[in-house]
Amino acid sequence: MQQQSDAAAGRQNERAIIERCKQGDLSAFDELVRRYEKHVFNFAFRMTQNHDDAADISSDAFMKVYNGIHSFRGDANFSTWLFRIVTNLYLDSRKKSKAHMNIPLDEYIDLEESSVARQIEDPLPLPQAQIESNERVDMLSEAINELPEYQRVMVLLYHTQGKSYEEIAEIVGLPIGTVKSRLNRARLALKKRLEPMRELFDA
Amino acid sequence: MNCERARELFSDYLEGGMDAALAAVIQGHLEKCSECAREFESFKITWGMLGVLPEVEAPSGFRHDVVMRAVRLQQERAEVAKRNSFAIDWEQILHKLVPARPFVMAAAAIALAFVVLYPQTNDFHGFSGMFGPRVGTARTQVSQVSTERAMEWQSRKIMRNTVWAEVALTDQDGVSAYSVTLSINKDAFLADQVSQSLPAKVYVLPADHFAIGDIDATPAIWSGNILENSPVVVPVLTDGASGRTSTVNLLVTWVYQSRTFGYVVIVPTGKPSRSEDGSAFSVNGRNFAQSEASLYSTLQAVAEDYGKPMVVNAYLTERPSIINLDRESLKSALVRTLQSTGLDWMYAHGSVYVDRK
Numbered sequence: 001m002q003q004q005s006d007a008a009a010g011r012q013n014e015r016a017i018i019e020r021c022k023q024g025d026l027s028a029f030d031e032l033v034r035r036y037e038k039h040v041f042n043f044a045f046r047m048t049q050n051h052d053d054a055a056d057i058s059s060d061a062f063m064k065v066y067n068g069i070h071s072f073r074g075d076a077n078f079s080t081w082l083f084r085i086v087t088n089l090y091l092d093s094r095k096k097s098k099a100h101m102n103i104p105l106d107e108y109i110d111l112e113e114s115s116v117a118r119q120i121e122d123p124l125p126l127p128q129a130q131i132e133s134n135e136r137v138d139m140l141s142e143a144i145n146e147l148p149e150y151q152r153v154m155v156l157l158y159h160t161q162g163k164s165y166e167e168i169a170e171i172v173g174l175p176i177g178t179v180k181s182r183l184n185r186a187r188l189a190l191k192k193r194l195e196p197m198r199e200l201f202d203a
Numbered sequence: 204m205n206c207e208r209a210r211e212l213f214s215d216y217l218e219g220g221m222d223a224a225l226a227a228v229i230q231g232h233l234e235k236c237s238e239c240a241r242e243f244e245s246f247k248i249t250w251g252m253l254g255v256l257p258e259v260e261a262p263s264g265f266r267h268d269v270v271m272r273a274v275r276l277q278q279e280r281a282e283v284a285k286r287n288s289f290a291i292d293w294e295q296i297l298h299k300l301v302p303a304r305p306f307v308m309a310a311a312a313i314a315l316a317f318v319v320l321y322p323q324t325n326d327f328h329g330f331s332g333m334f335g336p337r338v339g340t341a342r343t344q345v346s347q348v349s350t351e352r353a354m355e356w357q358s359r360k361i362m363r364n365t366v367w368a369e370v371a372l373t374d375q376d377g378v379s380a381y382s383v384t385l386s387i388n389k390d391a392f393l394a395d396q397v398s399q400s401l402p403a404k405v406y407v408l409p410a411d412h413f414a415i416g417d418i419d420a421t422p423a424i425w426s427g428n429i430l431e432n433s434p435v436v437v438p439v440l441t442d443g444a445s446g447r448t449s450t451v452n453l454l455v456t457w458v459y460q461s462r463t464f465g466y467v468v469i470v471p472t473g474k475p476s477r478s479e480d481g482s483a484f485s486v487n488g489r490n491f492a493q494s495e496a497s498l499y500s501t502l503q504a505v506a507e508d509y510g511k512p513m514v515v516n517a518y519l520t521e522r523p524s525i526i527n528l529d530r531e532s533l534k535s536a537l538v539r540t541l542q543s544t545g546l547d548w549m550y551a552h553g554s555v556y557v558d559r560k
Contacts, residue, residue, distance in 0.1 A: 024277060
């Protein structure tokens with residue numbers, strides 16, 4: 001009960017911040033960014049698997065919020081709107097890079113350099129537990145990354161951002177039934193992919 | 204129940220809350236089918252695995268950078284609005300509006316620009332409303348053409364890039380000043396990284412001139428270079444003093460390496476009039492039916508069809524209404540117009556390519 005009224009108070013408070021933001025109050029915008037930067041960046045990072053791209057998408061998303069806050073309806077859910085913007089920016093960027101057959105040469109070079117750097121900077125062996133957890137994260141990220149784009153977005157929204165099916169449906173603009181069935185399909189695909197690496201996760 | 208159907212329902216079954224009878228059927232199936240039972244166990248474990256992705260921190264200084272972007276934008280808009288409100292200086296058209304960002308991609312040869320239309324009378328994002336009534340913001344974004352088409356037309360002798368924007372202003376209380384901002388899209392990349400300035404022209408045509416061929420007979424109200432770091436703000440005047448709706452067609456053309464890529468941007472602006480039963484309204488004679496779509500999702504839908512022009516009604520952004528743009532009618536109006544010009548043109552991916560040979 002208490003939690004519910006806290007959540008209600010939080011929404012009320014957020015609405016007030018958004019109203020101030022609409023009046024051009026930059027401190028209110030700052031507050032919105034503060035509230036959501038971590039969620040947005042995490043989501044963008046898991047989608048792009050790249051710090052710089054994630055930062056660009058996150059920054060552009062907040063600028064879209066800033067520019068479009070006038071058109072944001074008070075009765076809508078701000079976080080759903082924000083995630084919709086982030087999702088669209090990501091999908092657009094994917095479309096663009098596909099359309100231009102843009103081979104991210106720099107990225108490969110970066111990756112190579114950084115892996116070399118890591119070996120040099122880190123002479124001590126990592127504790128076994130840490131190796132395992134890193135491996136785990138890598139496997140999972142890789143498996144998620146191999147999903148079709150929409151499924152990947154949905155899996156991340158559901159399993160890392162804790163969004164409900166209703167929210168995801170609104171974010172990706174698909175009917176809730178479609179979201180549910182695609183998510184189920186995605187989980188089955190992940191199951192297949194992760195099954196052989198199960199022992200990593202058992203500990 | 205067969206195995207395939209059972210597996211389709213794994214998520215629902217695992218989460219509970221599904222119809223009890225259906226859950227019982229699945230349970231029955233899992234008891235009978237050992238393979239599905241194994242699959243389901245493995246499915247549960249996978250579900251658990253998905254929770255292990257650790258959180259990462261946003262880069263330090265991220266919030267500061269974002270807010271500074273907003274601060275710069277606000278200051279520059281306020282400055283532009285203030286300057287244009289007191290006196291329109293046709294010479295002073297270079298304003299920096301959008302902070303520059305380095306081109307990050309290097310791939311095919313495509314230039315793009317975007318056009319921002321907004322009334323300059325007042326009150327942007329916190330600028331106090333001392334210069335007139337608040338009328339909202341119309342924003343039009345033009346996106347790139349597809350690589351494939353660009354390549355196809357690259358070899359042709361094409362001279363100009365045309366943005367076609369129709370701006371219908373219904374201000375009825377005197378002369379209104381709007382401004383058009385031209386800038387190179389921050390996401391743009393130019394093939395050779397050399398040409399970071401884009402020669403462009405802006406024309407205002409009366410409403411009854413609705414043909415691209417008329418450009419040659421009309422002097423440009425502005426011509427010059429759009430530089431990568433210096434968006435250009437061009438003031439546009441409309442005269443609504445007669446009390447009638449004043450409508451202008453706004454054309455922006457630009458040259459990029461002697462190729463013309465035409466983008467079509469149609470901005471139906473104007474005060475919507477409602478139908479009697481309130482179920483639909485029209486803007487400038489175009490009908491907009493109400494639907495469940497929000498303005499935002501409508502824009503997304505339009506963007507998908509047109510490449511990425513944002514179609515915004517200046518009078519609707521203030522309080523977004525539920526509208527559903529009739530994309531087909533916008534497109535057919537455009538095609539009709541082009542057919543009457545006698546020019547060699549093509550329409551693809553929401554863009555018009557005009558051959559000016």
